[in-house]
Amino acid sequence: MTSTASRKSYGVKGAPYAHPSPTTTLKRARSAPYIFLLPASVLFLLFFALPIGYAVWLSFRKAHVSGLGLGAGARKEVWAGFGNYTEAFHDSELLHGALRVLGYGCIVVPVMLGLALLFALMLDTERVRLAPFTRLAIFLPYAIPGVVAALMWGFLYLPDVSPFYYVLDKLNLPQPNLLDGGPLYLAISNIAVWGGTGFNMIVIYTSLRSIPAEVYEAAKLDGATPLQIALKIKIPMVAPSLVLTFFFSIIATLQVFNEPTTLKPLTNSLNTSWSPLMKVYQDAFHRGDIYSAAAEATLIALATLVLSFAFLRAANSRNKQEEAR
Amino acid sequence: MPHTKRRRLVTSAVAVALGATALTACGSGDDSKAESGPVSLTYWTWTPGMDKVVDLWNKGPGKKDKITVTVKKQASGDTLVTKILTAHKAKKAPDLVQAEYQALPTLVSNDALADISKEVGDSKSKFADGVWQQTTLGTDAVYAVPQDIGPMMFYYREDLFKKYGLKVPTTWEQFAETARALKKKAPDKALTTFSANDSGLFAGLAQQAGAKWWTTSGDKWKVAINDAATQKVAKFWGGLVKEGVIDNQPMYQPAWNKALNTGKEIAWVSAVWAPGTLTTAAPDTKGKWAMAPLPQWSLDQDVTGSWGGSSTAVTTDSPHQAAAAKFAAWLNTDGDALNALAKEGGIYPASTSAQLSGAFSNPPAYFSNQPDFYTKAADIAKTTAPSAWGPNVNVAYATFNDAFGAAAKSKSDFGAALDKMQDATVADMKKQGFGVSQ
Structure with missing residues (x-):
C-alpha cells in the first residue's frame, strides 16, 4: 500500500527519469536479446563469416604477371570473375578425385556404420561379459590421431617391412599388393573404418541405453526373441542416431585427406590430387595458386552442404511418413 | 642555462633517433650510416x-x-x-x-x-x-x-659389385648393361630404383644431359622441359623400368631403406649429401659403399647435374x-x-x-673406406652443368610426381609423362600471364 502510494507520488512530482515510462521499458526489453547475442555474433563474424567471405572473395581473383614476371610490381592480383570456377568444373583431376572419394565412401560408410551398429547391439545384450573393456577396446582407435593410424597401417601394408607379409611368405600364401589398384581403396577404407567405428558405436550404444526397460519387458512378455527385439525394437528406436552417424560419416568422407596424404610417399598409385581436398592443398601450397584453391574449396563446401541437407531432408520426410502411418 | 641546454639535447637526440628510424624504415640500405x-x-x-x-x-x-x-x-x-x-x-x-x-x-x-x-x-x-x-x-x-x-654422383656397393663381377659404369649405356647383368645373375636384386617422388633427381639428370628447362629471350620465357636432352633421359629410365631390370618403388620410405640396407638394391644415383641419407637408411652397410662420378652420355664428356x-x-x-x-x-x-x-x-x-x-680433409664416417671422398667430390663439383630454373618450378615438379609416378607404376611411356609435364608448366605460366614463347 505504502509502496504504491510512494510510486504514485513520484509520478505526481513529475520526475520522468525516476519512473521509467512504459515505452522505455519496452525498448530496453527489446534490446536485451541483442545485447546477449552480441558476443556470439561478434565471434561468428570474426572467426566464421569473415574467413569464409575472404575465401569466397579470393576465389574470384587471380594473379596476373606481366612479361618475365621478375622484379618489383610485375605481379598483380586482378579480378577473375567466374574463371576459377569454370576451370575447376573443367578440371578432370578434380572430377576424378570426386569419383575416387565416392568409391571410397561406398566402402567406408556402410562397413563402418554396419560394424558400429553390430557392436553396439552386441554390447547391449544382457549376457555380455567384459562389456566395459570391450567398449573401450573398440573405441580406443578413435583416440589415435589419424596421421599416426595411417602411418601404422601404411607400414603394415608395405610388403618389405610388414609382419603380415612375413607370415604369408613363410606359409607360402599369395601376397597381395595392397597399395595398388582396387585393393588400395580397401587399404585406405580400412584405416578409416578402424578409426571411426568406435566413435559411431558409442553414439549408437548411448541411444540404445536410453530406451526404457519397460519396452523390452513388454516385448519379452509378448514372446519376442533377442534377435526380434534387436531388429524390430532396438534398430527402429535408434534410427535418429543412425541418421546422425550417417550424416557425420558423409561429411568425413568428403573431407578425406589424412590417410591418402600419409600413404602417398609409400606408393606410386596415390597421386597428389587423389581426393578433392588433397587437390585444394596441392594448389594452395605446392602450386602457389590460392585463387584456384579457394574456388575448389568453395565448391567442395557447397557440395557438402547440398549433400548433407538433401540427406537430412530425406531422412526427415521418411520419419514424418512413418509418423503419419 | 643548464636547463635549456639539457632540453635542447633531448630534442636533438629525439630528432636524430626519429631520423634514423625514418632512414632505416626506408629500407633502401643505400646509406650505410x-x-x-x-x-x-x-x-x-x-x-x-x-x-x-x-x-x-x-x-x-x-x-x-x-x-x-x-x-x-x-x-x-x-x-x-x-x-x-x-x-x-x-x-x-x-x-x-x-x-x-x-x-x-x-x-x-x-x-x-x-x-x-x-x-x-x-x-x-x-x-x-x-x-x-x-x-x-x-x-x-x-x-x-x-x-x-649438391653435385650428383654414383654410389654403389663395392663388395656386391665385386661379388657379381660388375664394373663401375662410366657411361649410361654401361649403366644399363650393368643393370641387366645383375638381373641375370641375381633376379631378386636390382641395380637401383627409378623414383618419382623427388623431382630434383630427374631435374639433375636432365641438366647433366644438357637440358635447359627455362630460358628467357626478351620479355618472354621459353619452356623446354620436353626437349631432346630430357626426352633422352626419360626414355632411358623408362626403358629400364619397362624391361624390369631396375625397380620402380619410391625413395625415402621404409621399403626403400630396407632394400638399401639388405643389398636388394646395390646402387644409388645421388648427390654429395648421400652419406647422410645412407647413414640413416642403410646403417648396416657402413663402409661397404663407394662413390664414383656419374655415368656420362658419351665417353668424351665429363659433366654432372646438381640435386x-x-x-x-x-x-x-x-x-x-x-x-x-x-x-x-x-x-x-x-x-x-x-x-x-x-x-x-x-x-x-x-x-x-x-x-x-x-x-x-677426412671422408664422411660412413665412407671411411674412401679416404679421397671429398677431393673427388670437389673435382666432380667443378663439372656441374649450368642449370636453368623458371618461375613455376613448383608446378613442373608437382606434375612430375603425378605423371612419372603413374608411368613408373604402369611401366608405360615416360615420354608421354614428360609431355604432360611440359604442357602443365606452359599452361600454368600462360594462365598467370607470363610472356611465353613457343
Whole structure:
C-alpha cells in the first residue's frame, strides 16, 4: 500500500527519469536479446563469416604477371570473375578425385556404420561379459590421431617391412599388393573404418541405453526373441542416431585427406590430387595458386552442404511418413 | 642555462633517433650510416645447427657491427617457400631466408627477394660460375648468396659389385648393361630404383644431359622441359623400368631403406649429401659403399647435374637489407663460418675454397673406406652443368610426381609423362600471364 502510494507520488512530482515510462521499458526489453547475442555474433563474424567471405572473395581473383614476371610490381592480383570456377568444373583431376572419394565412401560408410551398429547391439545384450573393456577396446582407435593410424597401417601394408607379409611368405600364401589398384581403396577404407567405428558405436550404444526397460519387458512378455527385439525394437528406436552417424560419416568422407596424404610417399598409385581436398592443398601450397584453391574449396563446401541437407531432408520426410502411418 | 641546454639535447637526440628510424624504415640500405645503430635480424632456415653458426657471428663480427641475428628453425624446401610468400603478403617476411636455387625465380617473381648486388657482388669470385649464375637469374641483379650445392654422383656397393663381377659404369649405356647383368645373375636384386617422388633427381639428370628447362629471350620465357636432352633421359629410365631390370618403388620410405640396407638394391644415383641419407637408411652397410662420378652420355664428356643445394637471400620486407646482406656474405664466404656450417649442419659448401678446407680433409664416417671422398667430390663439383630454373618450378615438379609416378607404376611411356609435364608448366605460366614463347 505504502509502496504504491510512494510510486504514485513520484509520478505526481513529475520526475520522468525516476519512473521509467512504459515505452522505455519496452525498448530496453527489446534490446536485451541483442545485447546477449552480441558476443556470439561478434565471434561468428570474426572467426566464421569473415574467413569464409575472404575465401569466397579470393576465389574470384587471380594473379596476373606481366612479361618475365621478375622484379618489383610485375605481379598483380586482378579480378577473375567466374574463371576459377569454370576451370575447376573443367578440371578432370578434380572430377576424378570426386569419383575416387565416392568409391571410397561406398566402402567406408556402410562397413563402418554396419560394424558400429553390430557392436553396439552386441554390447547391449544382457549376457555380455567384459562389456566395459570391450567398449573401450573398440573405441580406443578413435583416440589415435589419424596421421599416426595411417602411418601404422601404411607400414603394415608395405610388403618389405610388414609382419603380415612375413607370415604369408613363410606359409607360402599369395601376397597381395595392397597399395595398388582396387585393393588400395580397401587399404585406405580400412584405416578409416578402424578409426571411426568406435566413435559411431558409442553414439549408437548411448541411444540404445536410453530406451526404457519397460519396452523390452513388454516385448519379452509378448514372446519376442533377442534377435526380434534387436531388429524390430532396438534398430527402429535408434534410427535418429543412425541418421546422425550417417550424416557425420558423409561429411568425413568428403573431407578425406589424412590417410591418402600419409600413404602417398609409400606408393606410386596415390597421386597428389587423389581426393578433392588433397587437390585444394596441392594448389594452395605446392602450386602457389590460392585463387584456384579457394574456388575448389568453395565448391567442395557447397557440395557438402547440398549433400548433407538433401540427406537430412530425406531422412526427415521418411520419419514424418512413418509418423503419419 | 643548464636547463635549456639539457632540453635542447633531448630534442636533438629525439630528432636524430626519429631520423634514423625514418632512414632505416626506408629500407633502401643505400646509406650505410643509417645502419649504425644496433640492428636485429631474423633468419628462417632449415639447416641443422645453424644457431651455433650464427652464435659465431653474434659474438664476433656481428658484435662489432651491432648486428644480431636470430635463427628461426623452419621446414625445408617448398614448405618454406609457401611460408615466405604468405608472410610477404602481410609484408612480414623475415630479414633473411634460406631458399633452394630452383625456388629463387618463384620468390623473385613474387617480389619477395631484394637485389643485393651492391653488397655481395664482390663475393662472385668465391663461387663456380654455374652456381653464381643461379642467384642472378641471368640479370644484373643478385638475389641470394650460394650456401651449399649438391653435385650428383654414383654410389654403389663395392663388395656386391665385386661379388657379381660388375664394373663401375662410366657411361649410361654401361649403366644399363650393368643393370641387366645383375638381373641375370641375381633376379631378386636390382641395380637401383627409378623414383618419382623427388623431382630434383630427374631435374639433375636432365641438366647433366644438357637440358635447359627455362630460358628467357626478351620479355618472354621459353619452356623446354620436353626437349631432346630430357626426352633422352626419360626414355632411358623408362626403358629400364619397362624391361624390369631396375625397380620402380619410391625413395625415402621404409621399403626403400630396407632394400638399401639388405643389398636388394646395390646402387644409388645421388648427390654429395648421400652419406647422410645412407647413414640413416642403410646403417648396416657402413663402409661397404663407394662413390664414383656419374655415368656420362658419351665417353668424351665429363659433366654432372646438381640435386639440391640452397642459398641465403634477403627479403624486400627487411628494413635492414644492407646489414642482412653483410651477414649473408659472411655466412657463406668466411672460413670459420663455413667450417662451422660443415661441422654443425653437415652441408657441402658452394664456396670453392671451402670444399677443400679442413672440415673436408677426412671422408664422411660412413665412407671411411674412401679416404679421397671429398677431393673427388670437389673435382666432380667443378663439372656441374649450368642449370636453368623458371618461375613455376613448383608446378613442373608437382606434375612430375603425378605423371612419372603413374608411368613408373604402369611401366608405360615416360615420354608421354614428360609431355604432360611440359604442357602443365606452359599452361600454368600462360594462365598467370607470363610472356611465353613457343
